[in-house]
Amino acid sequence: MGLELYLDLVSQPCRAVYIFARKNNIPFEFKRVELLKGQHRTEEFKKVNMLMTVPALKDDSFTLAESIAILLYLAGKFKTADHWYPAELQKRARVDEYLSWQHTTIRAKGSEMFLHKVLMPIITGKPIPAEKLQSLTGELNVVLNQFEEKFLQDKPFIAGTEISLADLLALEEIMQPLGVGHDPFEGRPKLAAWRKRVEGALGQQLCQEAHQLLLNPSTLSADKFTPELLEGLKQKFLK
Amino acid sequence: MGLELYLDLISQPCRAVYIFARKNNIPFEFKRVELLKGQHRTEEFKKVNMLMTVPALKDDSFTLAESIAILLYLAGKFKTADHWYPAELQKRARVDEYLSWQHTTIRMKAGTMLIHKMLVPIITGKPVPAEKMQSLTEELNVVLNQFEEKFLQDKPFIAGTEVSLADLLALEDIMQPLIVGHDPFEGRPKLAAWRGRVEGAVGQQIYQEAREVLLSPRNLSADELTPEMVEVLKKKYLK
Numbered sequence: 001m002g003l004e005l006y007l008d009l010v011s012q013p014c015r016a017v018y019i020f021a022r023k024n025n026i027p028f029e030f031k032r033v034e035l036l037k038g039q040h041r042t043e044e045f046k047k048v049n050m051l052m053t054v055p056a057l058k059d060d061s062f063t064l065a066e067s068i069a070i071l072l073y074l075a076g077k078f079k080t081a082d083h084w085y086p087a088e089l090q091k092r093a094r095v096d097e098y099l100s101w102q103h104t105t106i107r108a109k110g111s112e113m114f115l116h117k118v119l120m121p122i123i124t125g126k127p128i129p130a131e132k133l134q135s136l137t138g139e140l141n142v143v144l145n146q147f148e149e150k151f152l153q154d155k156p157f158i159a160g161t162e163i164s165l166a167d168l169l170a171l172e173e174i175m176q177p178l179g180v181g182h183d184p185f186e187g188r189p190k191l192a193a194w195r196k197r198v199e200g201a202l203g204q205q206l207c208q209e210a211h212q213l214l215l216n217p218s219t220l221s222a223d224k225f226t227p228e229l230l231e232g233l234k235q236k237f238l239k
Numbered sequence: 240m241g242l243e244l245y246l247d248l249i250s251q252p253c254r255a256v257y258i259f260a261r262k263n264n265i266p267f268e269f270k271r272v273e274l275l276k277g278q279h280r281t282e283e284f285k286k287v288n289m290l291m292t293v294p295a296l297k298d299d300s301f302t303l304a305e306s307i308a309i310l311l312y313l314a315g316k317f318k319t320a321d322h323w324y325p326a327e328l329q330k331r332a333r334v335d336e337y338l339s340w341q342h343t344t345i346r347m348k349a350g351t352m353l354i355h356k357m358l359v360p361i362i363t364g365k366p367v368p369a370e371k372m373q374s375l376t377e378e379l380n381v382v383l384n385q386f387e388e389k390f391l392q393d394k395p396f397i398a399g400t401e402v403s404l405a406d407l408l409a410l411e412d413i414m415q416p417l418i419v420g421h422d423p424f425e426g427r428p429k430l431a432a433w434r435g436r437v438e439g440a441v442g443q444q445i446y447q448e449a450r451e452v453l454l455s456p457r458n459l460s461a462d463e464l465t466p467e468m469v470e471v472l473k474k475k476y477l478k
Contacts, residue, residue, distance in 0.1 A: 050389050051340070062329055069335035076328050089315050090301055096308035101290070103342035150289050 003028040006048055006056040008035045009213040010179075010220070012107070012172040013067030017055045019210050020071055020168060023202060024080045033117055036224050068099050071165050083162035094159045098151050098166040102173065105143040109183070110176045113140050115237045117180035122222045123234055140184065144174070148190055163201040171198045179214040217233075242267040244309075245287055247274045249418075251350065251411040252306030254449045256294045259407060261445050263319045273366040277468045307338050310404050322401035333398045333408070337405040341412065344382040344427050349415045352379055354476055355421035361464060364474050379423065383413070387429055395436055402440040407436055410437045418452065 007014040049056035158166040246253040288295035397405040
């Protein structure tokens with residue numbers, strides 16, 4: 001019993017939850033839910049989270065979905081250091097603002113790039129068409145520009161002088177395309193410097209542990225995708 | 240000076256912010272930003288919110304975007320009653336969970352239906368194809384089912400026995416298709432009963448104020464949009 005975190009480290013929000021828990025020495029049981037094997041769609045997992053998404057949390061009989069809700073719950077329950085989710089209203093608002101905005105921007109565009117680059121070659125047998133890659137890159141660039149100009153500006157971190165939940169989640173989302181050989185930090189020295197600061201604050205060892213699966217080329221090789229999984233992903237993500 | 244709220248009440252998150260502020264007697268200056276006239280794209284408004292979205296808040300020199308961040312900031316600053324955003328961790332988590340999940344589900348599907356039914360005919364000169372309306376309706380139904388089965392269940396409100404920010408925001412999003420004559424409450428007695436409870440908790444007068452735009456379903460006429468806005472909307476929604 002106790003605290004269980006249902007995670008697949010291929011997933012950006014799962015990595016954020018994992019890193020936060022480990023960084024703060026929060027004791028938990030790691031329950032692996034392999035998305036590529038469809039383990040999020042089993043009857044057993046649906047009892048934990050009927051939305052069939054990861055991350056999910058189970059704390060005795062209390063279950064919870066959505067990484068932001070989970071991060072805030074852990075921060076509150078384990079009374080983590082103030083900078084993760086500052087008590088001061090205006091600093092906190094900066095964190096809330098990013099966490100809200102990112103769903104349909106950084107997260108959406110980063111995921112879209114990632115999924116298209118992974119799936120299209122497997123489904124079509126050919127590399128992603130140049131025009132499609134260009135339009136995905138363009139859309140990602142728009143939101144990365146907004147991230148740099150509005151959310152970072154000249155500050156070291158999103159909320160100001162210290163790292164918070166916003167930077168943690170942002171890093172995991174922005175780095176996702178690295179798993180398919182697209183480097184969003186290229187040509188963006190400000191973003192690259194911010195990444196370095198965030199990873200420095202988290203610790204290199206923990207980052208390596210958490211990022212290993214994503215950065216390993218064999219994790220997402222063609223043979224990992226069953227035809228059934230491909231069909232489902234195609235319908236959901238490729239339009 | 241003081242608190243300024245930049246709002247267009249045609250927007251769901253704007254209504255939620257307006258209703259919350261009025262319900263809690265929070266003094267503010269209402270700054271109208273007419274989306275259809277492109278007023279969110281002016282240089283003046285960009286100084287308040289460079290993301291060019293509504294709602295936006297300006298509290299002396301502090302500016303803030305994103306309705307969730309704004310609602311939480313107002314709740315904290317004006318120390319509103321606990322039930323709006325409960326201090327108890329697990330109740331609060333239920334609110335956070337909905338506020339996070341809704342961006343890409345309820346907000347997206349209910350909002351898209353309005354965009355297509357109201358705006359697409361103006362920018363293309365043709366009504367929405369029946370097939371498209373059907374698929375939009377089905378997608379909305381999927382998330383409404385999830386809302387009823389996971390977020391409401393047998394509880395009076397999302398967090399339990401009392402209304403919270405989650406219900407406030409959810410109701411404005413779910414009602415949005417009423418503007419174009421699509422009734423999401425039809426055939427959903429549980430959802431309709433929940434709506435009655437939320438409206439009862441807030442009070443009819445405030446809702447009437449906030450929802451003038453919803454009271455009579457209408458077709459937008461082309462002259463309500465500036466040519467610039469037609470172009471912007473074409474690029475955004477016609478792919």
